[in-house]
Amino acid sequence: MALKAHLGVDAFTGLAHSVVATLANVANVTMTGHLVWDDDNRVYDDAGYTGMWKYLDEEKGAPDSRCCVAVKRNAIKKMEDRSMKTLLLEIEKAKVEHPFHVIKNLFGYRKVRYKGLAKNRAQLCSLFGLASLGFVRKVSSQAAVYACHAYHRPKAAC
Numbered sequence: 001m002a003l004k005a006h007l008g009v010d011a012f013t014g015l016a017h018s019v020v021a022t023l024a025n026v027a028n029v030t031m032t033g034h035l036v037w038d039d040d041n042r043v044y045d046d047a048g049y050t051g052m053w054k055y056l057d058e059e060k061g062a063p064d065s066r067c068c069v070a071v072k073r074n075a076i077k078k079m080e081d082r083s084m085k086t087l088l089l090e091i092e093k094a095k096v097e098h099p100f101h102v103i104k105n106l107f108g109y110r111k112v113r114y115k116g117l118a119k120n121r122a123q124l125c126s127l128f129g130l131a132s133l134g135f136v137r138k139v140s141s142q143a144a145v146y147a148c149h150a151y152h153r154p155k156a157a158c
Contacts, residue, residue: 008037015132019125021117
């Protein structure tokens with residue numbers, strides 16, 4: 001059984017807020033409506049989500065559109081110089097890929113273990129939840145260390 005995990009990540013915090021598990025023959029773009037919240041200002045996706053504006057009831061190329069799809073590989077090869085906008089879109093896309101890195105490399109989740117979509121989806125939800133908790137713990141401990149250093153900074157000599 002081949003399985004795909006589709007993940008919605010908050011662009012500001014980098015935390016996973018929605019997980020959808022589907023069979024591998026389901027197109028990525030059809031899951032867009034399940035991953036995007038109504039209050040999201042921008043939606044960043046990779047080239048597999050080309051045409052997602054159809055599933056979000058938006059017009060293609062509208063000035064108030066919140067859809068930002070990464071450039072396809074062939075278009076990047078044709079570019080002579082990468083622009084800053086393309087670089088920024090890649091940075092935003094990396095926020096979505098980080099939780100996948102955590103569950104694959106830290107938790108060792110590479111193959112599905114259960115038969116049935118429901119059990120695999122439950123396992124994916126728990127793994128992405130744990131990855132988000134680990135990310136929050138890491139960020140909060142770094143903030144605590146920074147606050148401690150700022151509080152105990154030596155006074156300037158007069």
